[in-house]
Amino acid sequence: MTIGKVVGNLWSTIQEPNFAGTKLLIVQPLDIATRQPTGNTIVAVDVAQAGPGDIVLIVYEGSSSRLSLNNERTPCEAIIAGIVDRIDVPA
């Protein structure tokens, strides 16, 4: 898992049927230590009711992502699993 910032959302009318009812957000992964953007943009299914600008917990791995969706047949490998309140990294 890693953290990221919600930078946008997208609309899709024609999609794989198992995605029906899901909310897709555009997320920029962040370096946990520096909080700077790192890596490539991810499109993730939101199961945590996140919104614009939120720092979120991203699960970017197949089977664990699907398990948190109501429909395990959704072909999705990326989800937003939580909204981060605070990050403590003791020096």
Add this chain to the structure above:
Amino acid sequence: MFMGRVIGKVVMTVKDESLEGARFLIVQPFNHDGTLPGPPLVAIDVVQSGPGDTVYLVKGREASMPWINPHCPVDACIVGIIDQFHLDDGGVTPPGSTGAVA
């Protein structure tokens, strides 16, 4: 998942029999800021997208799930066509206007 633009297709007569009937499209991924994360890739398509469409794709094991035979040898699949996307700092963005893959 990630976003990309369909830029072409691959036609194959001889292929694994589990992939009979599949469409193989060439997709250029792009980031939300318009930069390109890497070179184009080949993905199967289950939403009847075509060249010029902005799409989102799933990579890895899940890519084979939407196909008729979920045990097919596939690692990338187009699972939706993007109508438009909205960036929190840039208004509503119609597909293709990122400038990155024009």
